[in-house]
Amino acid sequence: MIPTPYLLFLGDAPDQLAAKVAQGIKDWRPENAVGQFRMAGCGADVGLKDMSLAEAKEAGAKTLVIGVANRGGVISEAWKSVITEAIQMGYDVASGLHNLLRDENDLVREAKRAGRTLHDVRVPSVAYPIANGVKRTGKRMLAVGTDCSVGKMYTGLAVDAEMRNRGMKSTFAPTGQTGILITGRGVPLDAVIADFMAGAVEWLTPNNDADHWDLIEGQGSLFHVSYSGVTMALIHGGQPDALVLSHEPTRAHMRGLPDYGLPSLEALRDTALPLAQIANPACKVTGISINTQHLSDDEAMRLCEETEARMGLPTVDPFRHGAGRLVDALAEI
Amino acid sequence: MIPTPYLLFLGDAPDQLAAKVAQGIKDWRPENAVGQFRMAGCGADVGLKDMSLAEAKEAGAKTLVIGVANRGGVISEAWKSVITEAIQMGYDVASGLHNLLRDENDLVREAKRAGRTLHDVRVPSVAYPIANGVKRTGKRMLAVGTDCSVGKMYTGLAVDAEMRNRGMKSTFAPTGQTGILITGRGVPLDAVIADFMAGAVEWLTPNNDADHWDLIEGQGSLFHVSYSGVTMALIHGGQPDALVLSHEPTRAHMRGLPDYGLPSLEALRDTALPLAQIANPACKVTGISINTQHLSDDEAMRLCEETEARMGLPTVDPFRHGAGRLVDALAEI
Numbered sequence: 149m150i151p152t153p154y155l156l157f158l159g160d161a162p163d164q165l166a167a168k169v170a171q172g173i174k175d176w177r178p179e180n181a182v183g184q185f186r187m188a189g190c191g192a193d194v195g196l197k198d199m200s201l202a203e204a205k206e207a208g209a210k211t212l213v214i215g216v217a218n219r220g221g222v223i224s225e226a227w228k229s230v231i232t233e234a235i236q237m238g239y240d241v242a243s244g245l246h247n248l249l250r251d252e253n254d255l256v257r258e259a260k261r262a263g264r265t266l267h268d269v270r271v272p273s274v275a276y277p278i279a280n281g282v283k284r285t286g287k288r289m290l291a292v293g294t295d296c297s298v299g300k301m302y303t304g305l306a307v308d309a310e311m312r313n314r315g316m317k318s319t320f321a322p323t324g325q326t327g328i329l330i331t332g333r334g335v336p337l338d339a340v341i342a343d344f345m346a347g348a349v350e351w352l353t354p355n356n357d358a359d360h361w362d363l364i365e366g367q368g369s370l371f372h373v374s375y376s377g378v379t380m381a382l383i384h385g386g387q388p389d390a391l392v393l394s395h396e397p398t399r400a401h402m403r404g405l406p407d408y409g410l411p412s413l414e415a416l417r418d419t420a421l422p423l424a425q426i427a428n429p430a431c432k433v434t435g436i437s438i439n440t441q442h443l444s445d446d447e448a449m450r451l452c453e454e455t456e457a458r459m460g461l462p463t464v465d466p467f468r469h470g471a472g473r474l475v476d477a478l479a480e481i
Numbered sequence: 482m483i484p485t486p487y488l489l490f491l492g493d494a495p496d497q498l499a500a501k502v503a504q505g506i507k508d509w510r511p512e513n514a515v516g517q518f519r520m521a522g523c524g525a526d527v528g529l530k531d532m533s534l535a536e537a538k539e540a541g542a543k544t545l546v547i548g549v550a551n552r553g554g555v556i557s558e559a560w561k562s563v564i565t566e567a568i569q570m571g572y573d574v575a576s577g578l579h580n581l582l583r584d585e586n587d588l589v590r591e592a593k594r595a596g597r598t599l600h601d602v603r604v605p606s607v608a609y610p611i612a613n614g615v616k617r618t619g620k621r622m623l624a625v626g627t628d629c630s631v632g633k634m635y636t637g638l639a640v641d642a643e644m645r646n647r648g649m650k651s652t653f654a655p656t657g658q659t660g661i662l663i664t665g666r667g668v669p670l671d672a673v674i675a676d677f678m679a680g681a682v683e684w685l686t687p688n689n690d691a692d693h694w695d696l697i698e699g700q701g702s703l704f705h706v707s708y709s710g711v712t713m714a715l716i717h718g719g720q721p722d723a724l725v726l727s728h729e730p731t732r733a734h735m736r737g738l739p740d741y742g743l744p745s746l747e748a749l750r751d752t753a754l755p756l757a758q759i760a761n762p763a764c765k766v767t768g769i770s771i772n773t774q775h776l777s778d779d780e781a782m783r784l785c786e787e788t789e790a791r792m793g794l795p796t797v798d799p800f801r802h803g804a805g806r807l808v809d810a811l812a813e814i
Contacts, residue, residue, distance in 0.1 A: 279707040281738045342678050343671040345710045370713075373760045374612040377678045377714030384706035405614045408759075419755065426741075427706045 150332040151210035156184045161216040167192035170215025182207040214243040242267035244325030269328040279346035286356030290388040291366040296403045298396040299439035300366035306466035310475045317360040349385025371411045387427045390434040398442045434477040436463040483665040484543035489517045494549040500525035503548025515540040547576040575600035577658030602661040612679035619689030623721035624699040625753045629736045631729040632772035633699035639799035643808045650693040682718025704744045720760045723767040731775045767810040769796040
């Protein structure tokens with residue numbers, strides 16, 4: 149668990165896109181952030197109050213979260229001087245960067261001296277068990293995609309937000325770096341040792357109230373040959389009661405694999421559901437989420453309607469249309 | 482690569498079963514072992530000449546291979562004194578134990594002093610790439626099982642031996658500790674970081690002659706919820722041209738999972754083949770291997786005949802009946 153609330157470090161982000169981790173926190177867990185910290189020349193703004201380290205500390209911030217991608221594969225001296233000062237003032241520091249905070253000797257030394265913790269969410273900090281497959285109480289949803297990066301995290305977060313709005317019991321269960329920083333907990337599944345992947349997902353989504361939903365962040369795709377093993381472990385470790393099919397309609401080929409075309413939603417359904425039913429025979433496909441960011445309003449609406457008619461499942465872009473209809477279907481399980 | 486030939490360390494093995502790694506080397510790569518080293522009270526014998534460290538060195542041995550399981554989760558002082566002497570005499574040491582040689586400071590110190598290498602085959606020694614899915618030249622077979630530990634490694638080794646007998650080009654590609662010690666190379670797939678599993682399998686089975694067969698050791702099962710992600714990575718990273726279905730007919734439930742029944746061979750075929758065809762549309766199921774060790778000769782023969790009639794695929798126990806008919810089918814691809 150990463151102590152909240154956060155101060156979001158935007159550093160010298162060249163543009164808004166570089167700050168997408170900070171934006172995700174602002175969008176999905178605004179109560180987790182007291183403000184943003186920007187350096188000279190910062191080209192990003194997530195719409196929070198600009199604060200100095202001291203001001204944010206005064207406002208209760210406990211952790212400085214690196215909410216921006218770094219450049220050139222190094223943590224710059226300019227960043228380090230801010231991070232070091234934060235540690236000295238009593239902040240923990242959390243980062244999802246490939247460059248680990250723990251590999252920076254000067255930061256490690258300062259954190260030790262100040263008794264603070266460096267949270268590198270890209271690497272596991274738990275010795276996960278091997279999955280035992282025992283049926284757990286409570287309900288679980290998993291988004292599975294026709295490809296990587298088609299909106300599975302967003303779908304889980306949107307369903308979680310809608311369930312909270314309705315007073316339903318729900319928890320978003322992150323399995324990637326951005327999701328972990330947004331919520332302060334989770335499993336960096338792509339960095340887990342093979343034998344423990346499914347066990348890590350069981351660990352993340354333990355027994356719960358019968359009417360509680362874990363909304364498990366999907367990873368990869370059964371059809372993406374680089375990462376399908378991670379997806380498989382999510383399907384079996386997660387024991388989902390409900391699968392939501394996720395799709396991005398404008399891809400020419402699988403992400404990073406120019407020789408591989410995308411599967412149809414029918415192929416995804418017919419592949420994922422029988423595999424999910426090995427771990428949970430009651431599993432159903434309950435809806436479809438389409439990432440329509442590259443379509444016009446009309447195109448998006450038409451595609452969802454056509455898909456819904458073809459597949460017989462509630463179909464929305466949860467960003468554009470809200471996740472209400474996905475939640476309606478889950479509430480019936 | 483572990484330098485061959487080996488001296489096989491049987492230590493104080495309580496019985497033959499404890500020495501199954503050494504037995505595997507003796508059975509499948511006898512040319513890799515000059516002899517066996519047994520301590521007082523050893524209850525195992527793999528049928529090689531008993532040798533002292535000096536005698537085996539004289540006979541050309543380059544590596545002392547720990548061919549026996551240890552007890553109580555420790556490497557005993559008695560073992561260590563032999564291993565230390567071996568290092569001092571110029572042996573490398575190779576081990577698949579959970580307790581790593583590299584975690585024993587005294588052994589590390591001796592190895593450094595003597596300029597020898599400690600090979601812990603349970604942990605990866607290579608920075609594997611992320612899989613790129615690019616079609617590779619040469620042919621690949623993968624055994625997929627209805628469960629874990631149903632004879633997939635044995636099937637690969639038996640097919641490899643039969644292909645070599647026929648003068649075909651083949652390589653057994655180990656993905657587990659025992660297989661790696663048998664052949665001196667391979668990938669300990671269950672210990673690889675999730676994101677790199679499929680890439681490790683691609684790395685292990687690179688481009689080769691068009692008529693060369695990589696016989697990839699299977700792991701886990703698509704139906705075993707603890708390890709199915711590892712199996713999935715093998716299917717996509719391996720790009721198999723041929724799948725052999727492997728089964729053990731006397732299991733009451735999935736290994737270690739009392740609530741999970743075994744799938745039928747039909748279910749295994751119908752699940753594994755479409756997934757394999759994502760990476761290699763030409764993939765076929767070419768045969769069935771049944772581990773009949775718990776059946777009588779008559780029962781074994783009858784089960785294979787019945788299964789062959791039902792599934793329309795050559796069906797053998799490669800240990801009992803030889804792998805010839807499996808190779809006949811592969812040779813036609």
